[in-house]
Amino acid sequence: MAEALIEIDDLCAWYGPSQALHGIHLEVLRGEIVTLLGRNGAGKSTLLKSVMGIVPRRSGSIRLAGRELIDLAPHQIGRAGVAYCPDDRGIYATLTVRENLLLPPVVAAGGLSEAELMGLFPNLATRARSAGTQLSGGEQQMLAIARILRTGARVLLLDEPTEGLAPVIVDRIGELLAQLKQRGYTIVLVEQNLHFAAELADRHYLVETGRVVDEYDRAALASNMEQVAARLGV
Amino acid sequence: MIEIFGMPLSVIAGQTMLGLVNGCFYAVLSLGLALIFGLLRIVNFAHGAFFMAGAFGAWMLLRFVGIGYWWSLLLVPLLVGLVGALFERTLLSRLRGLDPIYGLLLTFGLVLVLEGGFRLLFGSSGQPYPVPNALKGTLQLGFMVLPVYRAWVIAAALAACALSWWLIERTPLGAQLRAATEKDALTQSFGINVPRLLTLTYGAGIALAAFTGVLAAPILHVNPSMGSDLVIVVFAIVVIGGMGSMFGSIVTALAIGVIEGWTKVFYSEASSTIIFVLMALVLLLRPRGLFGREGTA
Numbered sequence: 001m002a003e004a005l006i007e008i009d010d011l012c013a014w015y016g017p018s019q020a021l022h023g024i025h026l027e028v029l030r031g032e033i034v035t036l037l038g039r040n041g042a043g044k045s046t047l048l049k050s051v052m053g054i055v056p057r058r059s060g061s062i063r064l065a066g067r068e069l070i071d072l073a074p075h076q077i078g079r080a081g082v083a084y085c086p087d088d089r090g091i092y093a094t095l096t097v098r099e100n101l102l103l104p105p106v107v108a109a110g111g112l113s114e115a116e117l118m119g120l121f122p123n124l125a126t127r128a129r130s131a132g133t134q135l136s137g138g139e140q141q142m143l144a145i146a147r148i149l150r151t152g153a154r155v156l157l158l159d160e161p162t163e164g165l166a167p168v169i170v171d172r173i174g175e176l177l178a179q180l181k182q183r184g185y186t187i188v189l190v191e192q193n194l195h196f197a198a199e200l201a202d203r204h205y206l207v208e209t210g211r212v213v214d215e216y217d218r219a220a221l222a223s224n225m226e227q228v229a230a231r232l233g234v
Numbered sequence: 235m236i237e238i239f240g241m242p243l244s245v246i247a248g249q250t251m252l253g254l255v256n257g258c259f260y261a262v263l264s265l266g267l268a269l270i271f272g273l274l275r276i277v278n279f280a281h282g283a284f285f286m287a288g289a290f291g292a293w294m295l296l297r298f299v300g301i302g303y304w305w306s307l308l309l310v311p312l313l314v315g316l317v318g319a320l321f322e323r324t325l326l327s328r329l330r331g332l333d334p335i336y337g338l339l340l341t342f343g344l345v346l347v348l349e350g351g352f353r354l355l356f357g358s359s360g361q362p363y364p365v366p367n368a369l370k371g372t373l374q375l376g377f378m379v380l381p382v383y384r385a386w387v388i389a390a391a392l393a394a395c396a397l398s399w400w401l402i403e404r405t406p407l408g409a410q411l412r413a414a415t416e417k418d419a420l421t422q423s424f425g426i427n428v429p430r431l432l433t434l435t436y437g438a439g440i441a442l443a444a445f446t447g448v449l450a451a452p453i454l455h456v457n458p459s460m461g462s463d464l465v466i467v468v469f470a471i472v473v474i475g476g477m478g479s480m481f482g483s484i485v486t487a488l489a490i491g492v493i494e495g496w497t498k499v500f501y502s503e504a505s506s507t508i509i510f511v512l513m514a515l516v517l518l519l520r521p522r523g524l525f526g527r528e529g530t531a
Contacts, residue, residue, distance in 0.1 A: 052423045053423075054419040054420075054422065054423055073422070073429075074419065074422035074423045075422045075423075075424075075425050075426055075427045075428065076425075077423070078422070078423050078424050078425030078426070079425040083423075083424075084420075084423045086420060090417060090420045092412070092413050092416050092417065093416065094412045094413070094415070094416050095409055095412060095413060095416075099409045102406065102409075103409055103410065103413055103421075103424060103426075104424035104425065104426075105424065105425050105426065107425050148424075151424070151425070
């Protein structure tokens with residue numbers, strides 16, 4: 001049985017005086033794909049940001065392979081092998097495509113090389129000198145994923161990677177994530193696209209107003225799709 | 235004799251040259267200021283004081299240690315830059331995320347400490363600093379006479395700007411700087427130590443100010459208030475050029491220097507106010523500055 005790689009206990013987070021997370025409990029096993037499902041504003045993005053340490057204030061416990069992350073600065077969490085892809089993709093306008101790709105430093109061995117990434121994403125090679133934000137939405141999403149694959153980080157936090165993208169690109173991303181799981185990556189995914197999540201992930205947590213209210217494994221979600229969809233308001 | 239608007243060409247050329255030299259001082263100073271504001275979002279009131287510290291550093295090295303101009307050009311920016319980095323690391327960094335007024339107050343307080351300290355040690359009257367032997371003399375250009383030292387200042391200042399541009403636009407470190415300026419939190423999440431980058435950048439901006447001070451020492455009297463005379467103009471230049479744009483600051487600085495020079499020739503009463511008139515115009519018509527990007531106004 002796989003051991004828990006990420007253990008989150010009683011995680012609370014605040015934006016100024018407003019509390020966004022109220023005691024989150026969840027865990028992610030090594031090599032799993034786990035999705036966070038929920039309506040807009042439920043706190044899914046905040047949860048990912050809290051793991052990365054980029055919310056103004058948080059409390060509780062976040063352990064990565066037993067190591068406590070709650071007191072660490074964001075750059076130390078990045079160095080610990082956790083990589084984050086925000087929901088706006090986070091592509092820098094003041095950097096070229098190639099500079100965007102090479103910006104995140106290598107934090108562990110085993111990441112993909114620049115050549116391998118150009119092979120996986122040929123568009124990035126042809127547009128290497130363009131400003132990052134001159135790429136299309138789908139290309140920017142590919143760039144955002146490519147650059148964190150170079151770092152060697154084995155834990156990926158992806159915030160709505162398929163949002164606003166054409167079905168063809170969504171399929172490509174799904175294939176890519178499935179391949180990464182084969183290679184042993186651990187992935188936490190925030191997804192509004194229920195079918196995408198259901199097809200890809202091992203387990204799902206349902207988040208409502210800053211709390212984990214339910215948990216489904218693959219089979220359970222498959223047999224409860226309509227109820228879950230209703231709770232998500234889709 | 236050729237005349238333009240009633241002024242001899244040699245006079246105009248001479249004043250243009252002097253204006254260009256001033257513009258070069260402004261350019262390197264505003265480059266440092268824009269660099270610091272762009273990344274740290276700090277309005278560095280202490281910039282002029284560090285310029286003054288650079289000039290005094292060169293003077294003190296010569297007077298007390300016997301170290302001359304050329305070594306000072308290298309050592310003084312390094313030493314003063316280190317002091318700046320220490321100041322950022324120990325004091326300024328604590329103000330991150332607070333109201334900008336605190337940064338203003340702290341750097342303004344530092345000005346009082348630095349200027350007061352130097353005034354206490356060396357008095358208010360200017361100390362002379364000799365032009366190095368290799369740069370003495372003048373060049374005959376036909377239509378005007380150009381002092382060698384001033385030609386050197388122009389060359390050195392432009393070289394400093396070019397080096398800074400190259401570091402920021404063409405190196406991985408510069409990419410990290412641009413990334414941290416655009417998106418602080420995300421850049422940190424990649425494992426980049428942004429707080430250390432901020433310290434480094436502040437130190438670099440201060441080093442640029444001190445470098446300008448060494449360049450200025452043989453031309454201006456080395457005195458405790460030489461920085462505050464210049465810094466107001468430099469602030470106006472950064473506002474006109476655009477707070478986030480280093481290129482804009484350099485171009486504006488050179489232009490302002492020349493415009494100031496011409497104003498001295500044709501209407502000297504306005505020469506100290508012309509820049510503020512220009513600043514007011516820019517703020518009215520294009521508040522983000524001539525080269526500024528959106529969101530930096």
